[in-house]
Amino acid sequence: MSSTAEAGRILIVDDSDVNRRLLARALELEGHESVSVGDGLAALEALAGAIDRPFDVVLLDLEMPGLDGYETLQRIKADDRLRHLPVIIISAVDEQASVVRCIKLGATDYLPKPFDRAILTARLNASLAGKRLRDLELEYLEQVGHVVSAATAVEANSFEPAALDGVAARTDALGQLARTFQRMAREVRAREDVLKRQVLELRIEIDEVRQARKVAEITSSDYFKGLRERAADLRRTVGGPDEDGSG
């Protein structure tokens, strides 16, 4: 488990102004950004609205007016967009049963009260590291999906090498696979283009041969020979030049 983590964006959910301010200040000192809300409904609204800048971890109190921590946690875990978000339950020492219940509901960890800076840092960094790993995993799976789609496109003869540019930019094995895929697809396409040109040239040749054969058939026919002889007789009768221009 990492002892340090990149700065995160943390949502603090607690109906106590004192606790919200304490946590916000502690998080700020650790280099994190935080947003504080006072109840579960406000928390869900904040999470839903954070599309461009999503939260990395939620610090969630249990006893709150309106939507309490349990219901808030359940709704977070039921949301496909949010279910992988780490939720750390803020709890008092005498609330272990509640903590166990929340962990069964999908909470990642718990932060005991009164707060301790070292424990806050450790629990938060562990959750942030887990989130980062999960984000990388999801991103990797998405990129693998692009390569699988490319394979399908190749079979359908609709693959465009540029579709894998994003994956090909990776420096890992998946990026190498994508670059190889692109190169092979381009080579296959280039060979296809050459073959198509050759086929076109052959067709032209065949057409020309067919035409020449037809002309030869016509000119070697008895009818054509008869026509030539009559033309020659006419030229002799009127005193004109022969077919070859002489006489």
Place this chain on the structure above:
Amino acid sequence: MSDVLNEETLLSTLDMVGGDVEFMADLITTYRADGEVVIREMRASAASGARADLQRAAHTLKGTSASLGADDLAERCRGLEADAKDGRLDGAEGAIEAIATAFDPVVVALETWLAARSGDGTES
């Protein structure tokens, strides 16, 4: 050091905010204001029999008091919270007044403790 405060907890909380005594002073002001509101809510909830509201109010004051080292006050709130949760409201009024009586000395003790730290910058 005051009898109503756990200095170890207070120092831990002060450490959480980077030793910023001005911030702590502001926090204590917030604690006092919020605490007075919560105690009023407790009285109103007990009078109307709103068990869930009373439980939540007690829980809130328990948490913030514990964060600021007011262990005894936090324990009183814990007891009231448990009673409210279990529907035992008979002694609620008395428990609330005991909490209200204990609250002011806690705030004064916090302010005194912080003033001492601000004055000489050393642990008391």
